[in-house]
Amino acid sequence: MNEPMDDLERQLVDALQRKEPSAGFEQRVLTAASRNVANRNKLPTWFGMPRLRWAAALAMPLVLIVAVEIRREAAERAAGEAAKARLQLALKITGEKLRKIQDQVNAGQDQ
Amino acid sequence: MKKTMIAMACWALLPLAAQEIKLPPNLEKLADKAHEVVDVTMDGALLQLAARFLSDKDPDEARIKKLVSGLKGIYVKSFEFENRGEYQESDLEPLRAQLKAPGWSRIVGVRSKRSGENAEVYLRSDNGGITGLAVIAAEPKELTIVQIIGPLQPEDLRDLGGHFGIPRVDVGRKNGKEE
Numbered sequence: 001m002n003e004p005m006d007d008l009e010r011q012l013v014d015a016l017q018r019k020e021p022s023a024g025f026e027q028r029v030l031t032a033a034s035r036n037v038a039n040r041n042k043l044p045t046w047f048g049m050p051r052l053r054w055a056a057a058l059a060m061p062l063v064l065i066v067a068v069e070i071r072r073e074a075a076e077r078a079a080g081e082a083a084k085a086r087l088q089l090a091l092k093i094t095g096e097k098l099r100k101i102q103d104q105v106n107a108g109q110d111q
Numbered sequence: 112m113k114k115t116m117i118a119m120a121c122w123a124l125l126p127l128a129a130q131e132i133k134l135p136p137n138l139e140k141l142a143d144k145a146h147e148v149v150d151v152t153m154d155g156a157l158l159q160l161a162a163r164f165l166s167d168k169d170p171d172e173a174r175i176k177k178l179v180s181g182l183k184g185i186y187v188k189s190f191e192f193e194n195r196g197e198y199q200e201s202d203l204e205p206l207r208a209q210l211k212a213p214g215w216s217r218i219v220g221v222r223s224k225r226s227g228e229n230a231e232v233y234l235r236s237d238n239g240g241i242t243g244l245a246v247i248a249a250e251p252k253e254l255t256i257v258q259i260i261g262p263l264q265p266e267d268l269r270d271l272g273g274h275f276g277i278p279r280v281d282v283g284r285k286n287g288k289e290e
Contacts, residue, residue, distance in 0.1 A: 077164075079160060080163055083161035086151050087161040087185065090186075091175065093151075093255060094257045097248040097257060098246065101219055101221055101230040104223060104228070
């Protein structure tokens with residue numbers, strides 16, 4: 001009964017026994033770790049890409065110009081529509097007066 | 112040299128300025144008495160802006176666009192009063208005096224003693240063409256002054272009959288008519 005236990009105990013002791021690392025182990029671990037960090041830095045993030053950074057820088061003024069142009073067109077449209085309404089009002093008043101004058105002239109001719 | 116240039120520019124602009132009838136200050140003051148005032152002032156630039164927003168597809172708007180394409184200005188001033196006698200017939204004299212200037216001629220004059228309504232239509236002609244239209248419509252409780260400056264074709268006015276409320280105008284009439 002004691003023999004199998006002794007055998008298992010020996011195996012455990014062997015397995016858990018402190019072993020000295022092989023020569024250069026620490027250096028290898030540090031080299032591997034620094035390699036991982038360098039690789040992580042190389043991952044393509046959106047604004048980390050130089051071309052995209054340039055494209056964004058170039059697109060920014062373009063977006064601004066388009067926005068200003070849209071705003072200018074909207075203002076011009078509003079001014080144009082207002083001018084059209086004023087023109088229609090002016091012609092409406094003119095027309096009404098001319099029509100009335102003509103009716104009066106026609107009424108005078110009929111008499 | 113600079114002064115000569117300015118003088119030449121003023122001289123060049125003189126005919127344009129002479130075409131426009133100025134509203135006398137006494138009429139401007141009527142705005143204080145009026146119950147309602149409509150003041151439409153459209154110079155050439157504003158007219159051209161408005162014309163850009165008139166549709167070519169709509170026949171009415173297309174005709175208006177054609178009419179205003181050469182115009183230099185449209186000025187409408189209308190006063191509506193609560194009571195009779197808020198303005199005097201004499202208030203209109205300075206305006207009529209301007210319309211006696213060379214080039215202007217009264218083509219229609221209507222005077223109704225019954226209703227107290229007076230109306231006059233003046234045309235300005237230059238080199239055989241119409242270059243301006245002025246209307247003075249004086250009613251007991253309403254006074255309207257219209258001025259259109261720029262080349263106008265008689266057929267334009269006729270064609271516009273009914274559109275935007277503009278009636279056919281008999282531009283051949285020369286004498287005033289009294290009811």
